[in-house]
Amino acid sequence: MTTTSAKLLKLALPLIETHGFTREALSLSALSLPTPLVHPLPDASVTALFGAGDDACRTLVHAWLDDAKCRMRKEATESVGMGDVLKARLRSNEPVLKHLPEAFALLASSSSLPLPLLPVDPAPIVKHAAEVSNQACWIVHRNARESSWYTRRASISAIYLAAELHQLTSSKTAPAFLDSLLENADHAEKALDETALFASYVWKSWRGIVKSSGVLV
Structure with missing residues (x-):
């Protein structure tokens, strides 16, 4: 696992309460980076970093x-x-x-x-x-x-x-x-x-x- 994916996973943990164990939670984690992205991670990036589908x-x-x-x-x-x-x-x-x-x-x-x-x-x-x-x-x-x-x-x-x-x-x-x-x-x-x-x-x-x-x- 890369440093980036590990950071995003950690940032996704607080989002589970509202978004569940979903790809959406992983996508939205990018908005909480120290230098946040303007938009959530695209689905292709979620797949590349964390796996396809479920x-x-x-x-x-x-x-x-x-x-x-x-x-x-x-x-x-x-x-x-x-x-x-x-x-x-x-x-x-x-x-x-x-x-x-x-x-x-x-x-x-x-x-x-x-x-x-x-x-x-x-x-x-x-x-x-x-x-x-x-x-x-x-x-x-x-x-x-x-x-x-x-x-x-x-x-x-x-x-x-x-x-x-x-x-x-x-x-x-x-x-x-x-x-x-x-x-x-x-x-x-x-x-x-x-x-x-x-x-x-x-x-x-x-x-x-x-x-x-x-x-x-």
Whole structure:
């Protein structure tokens, strides 16, 4: 990625709240340069810098996810509890909450087909949750080396994904819902037998939310 495209991506992040994870947000970012352009970037320039079609939107989604992880780390430096760290990450979702179903539909879709004529791949969503879990566990247990810590990461990943799902349907109660999952993590895992089953259940619920947004069939 060039220095110019990196700068434009950063400038596009505040535009997501009003313009979503769109090529338009990337185009308008040029108006916020230190020496702003007179007009937004032409579509050909957006393609050249960020990718064709929905690939440019996916580039913006990934940039936003990276930025959210950085903010989680900064906001949670004084926190010692897993709940505090994950709530810091959930707060990053709040300004763009209405756009998240489309963002995750973009991640879960094949770049070879346009939305909504596409297969759904859960791997990018699972990877997103795993990256949040990895960083959260490192912040809270940065000196841990026990094998149980790695098992805990899988549990935290599923729990965070469930909390994000809940946030889409009830943003005000998401923090309390997260706390309830963390407090009863062991019980939840035993009831579902395996963390993998929990993750599968959460993914099916996530897919239902994304489909209801109208961007997946």
